[in-house]
Amino acid sequence: MxxxxxxxxxxxxxxxxxxxxxxxxxxxxxxxxxxxxxxxxxxxxxxxxxxxxxxxxxxxxxxxxxxxxxxxxxxxxxxxxxxxxxxxxxxxxxxxxxxxxxxxxxxxxxxxxxxxxxxxxxxxxxxxxxxxxxxxxxxxxxxxxxxxxxxxxxxxxxxxxxxxxxxxxxxxxEPEVERALQLPAREQVQQEADRATFERRALAVEKEAAIGENELANQIELAKRREQLIAQNGANARREAEDDAAADAVRVRAEASRGTALAQAKAEAARALGEAEADAEAARLDAYRDAGRDLMLSLALRELAANLPKVEQLVLTPDLLTGLLGRLTSGERV
CATH class of the missing domain: 3.30.479.30 (Band 7 domain)
Structure with a gap:
């Protein structure tokens, strides 16, 4: 302006x-x-x-x-x-x-x-x-x-x-005509979107199936390994039991052999001891055969005294002392 x-x-x-x-x-x-x-x-x-x-x-x-x-x-x-x-x-x-x-x-x-x-x-x-x-x-x-x-x-x-x-x-x-013209294109786009959705779902299903097969294969392989482990554990337990049984058998045989040897030794010792006691008793009897009556009485008294109960107190009465003194003065044997 x-x-x-x-x-x-x-x-x-x-x-x-x-x-x-x-x-x-x-x-x-x-x-x-x-x-x-x-x-x-x-x-x-x-x-x-x-x-x-x-x-x-x-x-x-x-x-x-x-x-x-x-x-x-x-x-x-x-x-x-x-x-x-x-x-x-x-x-x-x-x-x-x-x-x-x-x-x-x-x-x-x-x-x-x-x-x-x-x-x-x-x-x-x-x-x-x-x-x-x-x-x-x-x-x-x-x-x-x-x-x-x-x-x-x-x-x-x-x-x-x-x-x-x-x-x-x-x-x-016009708006109505425009919407009518857009409808086929929208349908085509929707179909393409649906197809893409179906393809994506199919791919997802395939992946899930592959994952399931992989998991199943892993489970089968794990079951096989568990079976092998169980079999190996059984074999180990059986071998351990056999080894324990063999060791027990050896130990039992050793104990039996030792018991037999000990019993034989005891029997021989008892037999030798019995023979020695028998010989000693025979010698003692031979010695006693020639001894007098007084000697036998003394030995009997000694044995009796050895087997008598323990004497806590001994009471000597005048009568007993008088008799013993009388015998000693007269020259008699007590």
């Missing part, structure tokens, strides 16, 4: 680098140019200001395909005023000499013209085609064809507009 400075009776306009300004005085162009600055009288001057920078205009185009389906084509048109003087002569770009603002809304007017031209260009390129073909078109190709049609549009050329480019967001049918 240009900057207007007020002075008594005159005013000064200073434009910027992206606007085209012109001043008409009594129907004659007195000042014009991009970024122009000039003096003017507000009562006699008519000033227009046209932007020359690149601008964008949104356009929502609806077309009908050959199979009677409606398609929405949201587009963005990039344009600029290549001939601003021509645009100022065809569209009201006049500004208020006091504020520098547009008196009308020229960009809305130009936007409506661009929207109509874009709708006509898109319809001319897409009408008469079936829905699936329209939805499968390359948006870049559609945009290039639309740009060519807009650049050749007489109405836009008349107001000095140059179309630089067009962008399409997405060609979309």
């Amino acid at each position: 240009a900057k207007i400075t007020q002075f008594p009776f005159v005013r000064h306009l200073r434009g910027n680098a992206t606007t085209y300004s012109e001043c008409l005085t009594r129907g004659r162009r007195t000042h014009a140019g991009v970024g122009a600055g000039f003096w003017f009288r507000p009562l006699t001057a008519a000033i227009s200001e046209v932007p020359v920078d690149d601008r964008e205009q949104e356009a929502l185009v609806r077309i009908r395909t050959s199979d009677l389906q409606e398609v929405t084509a949201p587009a963005t048109v990039t344009y600029r005023f290549a001939e601003p003087a021509q645009a100022a002569g065809r569209v009201d770009f006049s500004i208020d000499p006091r504020t520098g603002r547009w008196v009308e809304n020229p960009l809305e007017t130009v936007g409506g013209m661009i929207h109509g031209a874009t709708a006509a260009a898109v319809a001319g390129g897409l009408n008469g085609r079936p829905l699936r073909e329209v939805l499968s078109l390359d948006l870049g190709d559609v945009a290039d064809a639309t740009v060519v049609r807009l650049q050749a549009d007489a109405r836009l050329m008349a107001i000095g507009i140059e179309v630089i480019g067009v962008r399409f967001a997405l060609l979309r049918p």
